[in-house]
Amino acid sequence: MVLVRLGSWLKHFAKGKEESKAAPPVSLPTLESEQQQIGCSFTQWYNQRQSSNWLYVDVSPAVIKHLRSHFQELVSETITAADKILAHQFNLLGSGDYIPLDPDRSETPYFSANTLQSNSSNSLSPRPRVPASPRLPNSPSYHPIDWYLEPITKLRFPQGIPHKQWNLLEMRPGSADIKLPWELGRCQHWVTLGQAYRLTEDDRYAREIADELADFMVANPIGIGINWTCTMDVALRALNWALGLALIRSCETLPPDFWQSAYSALFAHGVFIYNNLENNYEVTSNHFLSNVVGLYYLAKVFPDLPQGQIWEKFCRDSLEQEIQVQVLEDGADYESSIPYHRLVTELFLGGARLAQFDNEPLSEAYLKRLHQMVDFLVGVLRPDGLMPQVGDADDGRLHIFTRYGTWQPQDARHLLAPAALLLQESAWLSYAGVDGVWEAAWWGFDIEGRQEPEGRRQEAGGRRQEAEGRGQKVSTRTPTEDFILTDGDLPSLSKEFPQAGLTVVREGGNYLLISNGVVGTKGFGNHKHNDQLGFECHIARVPLIVDPGSYVYTSDFEARNLFRSTGYHNTLLIDGEEQNEMRPEWLFRLFETAHGKSLGFHSTQEYSEYQGQHIGYQRLKSPVIHQRRFRFLQQSGTLYIGDRLQGTGSHLLEWHFHFAPGVNVTSQGEGVYRISAQNQHFIFYTPKTLAGEVNQAWYSPSYGVKIPCQSLDLTIKAELESSNDWFFALASEVHYSSSEWEKHLSEALGAKHLRE
Structure with missing residues (x-):
């Protein structure tokens, strides 16, 4: 009876998916079709995009130098974590260390934009016609990851099932926890690989991202398998892919065809998210918010394409709406959970940072409510700085810039420095610690005190003047000396x-x-x-x-x-x-x-x-x-x-x-x-x-x-x-x-x- 009731609830939750099953296949946009609309080839589009700094994580060489010299312990820990990822060693959601090697595939996967596929109700037709990506130089030593393994029970979820036909309770093996393969499939470790590449200039970390992308897309074609059954996880994967790719974009050993395949796959993620939003139940929650924020990152990757512009408007409108719906007047997330409040705060903060970085800030009402969220978070912290565990907790994060694999799930203080700099609330810096400063650097804040690069200033100058003309506040970056690091108490x-x-x-x-x-x-x-x-x-x-x-x-x-x-x-x-x-x-x-x-x-x-x-x-x-x-x-x-x-x-x-x-x-x-x-x-x-x-x-x-x-x-x-x-x-x-x-x-x- 328990399984029947939960199964019926899950079906009801996916009501929108069920209803759309009968809809006839439609031709959805592809990266190639979008580029054709604006009259350019992929190479022209990519070269033009390479000249701009599109995501905040793509920090300057000066900041990287500063991090190497002033944060040696965190640099070392990041490289150690990245080396474990190279060995495909993970520790997720209580699993303990494990290495998920795919038992059915032993050689490096072959993937190109031509291999993008989906089920009939989410067709990406017409498929892009682009040259295939060659295998990468290190590929012979790469062993494909088992994206379907639940490491605690050591059971594997079934493969090849279209996402709209998925039923957890009927199809899962035994009592396997779907959250573990989902967590791996979010690919939040890509940021760590990208950080390690930027800190060391070692191509192995960039090549690992390239190999994993090919591996994932072969094992998990668009819309097929468990890693497409929850749009929240698709969205978090998409934004972490976008950040990882931004961090390794200077790697010269990756062939041009890789980038075409990578951005075709990333664009396909955006199309999937937009057509499978989790807003068809009685209420919206952190799931729909994750959809919106993940899609917003992709809008910033593809801002010159028609679909990217549609996504951006939808995401900005949705962010403005959801922060009023999901956040209470005293600043708390309305899901009755402090750990989920941390996640939702991070999601709204990520949206605000994307907008601010592009000098198109979100509304004052949005920023005011976000300020209340951080105030609430600081307010409930225990004397040891950790969150009390009121309500559910699943360790959910937007992205993980600090101590991947070893971070303390009850600690939310990594958010305080980027929040302080974005919202101009210096008091929060006192509680952020060294980890907070490191975190702020990867959010694109110039902790070294340098101004934005000249090219970035020229690119954004017009939009900054526009924003100032509308009376909107345009934040400036804060130098390292403005960080007041103390070991004192949280405020009374x-x-x-x-x-x-x-x-x-x-x-x-x-x-x-x-x-x-x-x-x-x-x-x-x-x-x-x-x-x-x-x-x-x-x-x-x-x-x-x-x-x-x-x-x-x-x-x-x-x-x-x-x-x-x-x-x-x-x-x-x-x-x-x-x-x-x-x-x-x-x-x-x-x-x-x-x-x-x-x-x-x-x-x-x-x-x-x-x-x-x-x-x-x-x-x-x-x-x-x-x-x-x-x-x-x-x-x-x-x-x-x-x-x-x-x-x-x-x-x-x-x-x-x-x-x-x-x-x-x-x-x-x-x-x-x-x-x-x-x-x-x-x-x-x-x-x-x-x-x-x-x-x-x-x-x-x-x-x-x-x-x-x-x-x-x-x-x-x-x-x-x-x-x-x-x-x-x-x-x-x-x-x-x-x-x-x-x-x-x-x-x-x-x-x-x-x-x-």
Whole structure:
């Protein structure tokens, strides 16, 4: 039944694809046909494009020299990562190191623009007639990649299936996770190869890109196979191909015919994206946004072609629309996930940078909302600089310029330097670190302090004058000395983000995040977890009570539902029921019943206090409303929690508190627990009437990875009488004061006695 329900949802999600199946084949544009329209050959077009700097990643030789001399550790790490890619060694989404060698193909593939093909409903006819690309000098040593391998189960997905006939649950082998071959098929490692080529001028890295392009197109013809079944992945692959090709365009050992084949394939990606947009469901999400941003990069590659101009207008209009649809007024992505907020911020930032780099900036309204997105991201960061794992996480990125293969998926600070320079917000630079400066360089910002190259200035001069004439702000580049790198704390903050349903208090190493939002994506809940009135707490820079994360999606239904369930968050579970209805067969839906609501937030120099409620348990036979109040003493990190249940009848109450890996919890008796981590000790006080047990649980720091941790599980079978209260307190041993605790509990929570 689970498979049937998910299968029907996937079919409904692809409704537009299904309906278009019956449409007669149409003749879609090709690179050759577009060039014929403007009256030039590929060679003429390519030579003209070579004279301009079309994507921000194609940085100047002066910047490369600066990076070599000032970022030696990152240069070395980039080259090491690129060398692993040359050996086809990858580590993706919890796979561990693996080498995906195609068992069916042992020699270098032969590919030219003539080999572009697709299924009948997405014909690229007329096919371009161009000379075939010869095999490259290093090709005999190249072993084709297995683009269909799922490395964890070691199962291979079927090949040769047109994308519109694909059905995940009917066609996947066993429980293989489709996200792993998709992740490899995004080709985000091409940027690393391109960086290594620019940093070393070693042709091996450029030739690897050329060989992989031929390899991919032979194994994955346009529209055929699993790497065409999700347009988001097609779009991310396309933009990373565009960036990789821009980085190696000075390589003289690549024959001219390669470039014709490469850009024909890239153009075909654009045609596919434009004709298979993921905007045919009730809501748009990061998927459609990825389609738009990926296509926008291709519009910048083909700006002089009629189709490129159509794409550009569509993408700019869509970006302006989607940032108002998908981003809430407080700056949060509307999908109820902080990790997805990072991805969506990066996507919108990429769009803004493309427009700014071409001196045709997006609107002030767009940039203002983007500024709010980065403000929100900085606002929710933990004292260690990492993101709390509210909602789903799949480690999605636009492109990876820094530490490919070893980057920390919970770290979003790489975005802060390019965002600071684009949006002229110098405060963010203080938190970006060295990685942020490196990142900004590859976003095309002149970290060395040089101005734009003269040719680029002349090319863009007319558009800059036009923009200034319209009253639009044209940003200037910022020199290295404007980067203020510190190891200091993130800024103190005590703030409620009401639309996101998140409240954050951060002071030095003390941190509290409270989650009590509505089901996101306009009630769809694709990436929302049942975390109403859940929280994360750090004291003295030690992560103590944390959100366990997300783990996996379709490869393990039971684990997927466990990690998004009420019982796997730091909140109260009543009668074993979910806060928002969660049907096991709907892996990307929550059905809203909780309707989280803030009842007030205020902050003083001494403490910050939040009160909220949800009504998810109003649907019980004996209805209950759950209210929770937090008082956080930000200077000491002491936390008081009061739970009030309004309702009657007999109910099983279960409190769950999940601790960070490495945190040890021991019972001291009478509801007192000693928490030990990083040579520090803390006390957690709970009601004496609750039965407590320390159990093993799981924490997932990134997609596909889970590590053991401890959870404290407290239960009671209670007879509720109108209004019922339970109280908890957490503090460092050095800040424990019974009189202070009684004072705050009495004031904030209305409790006369802590231990009842």
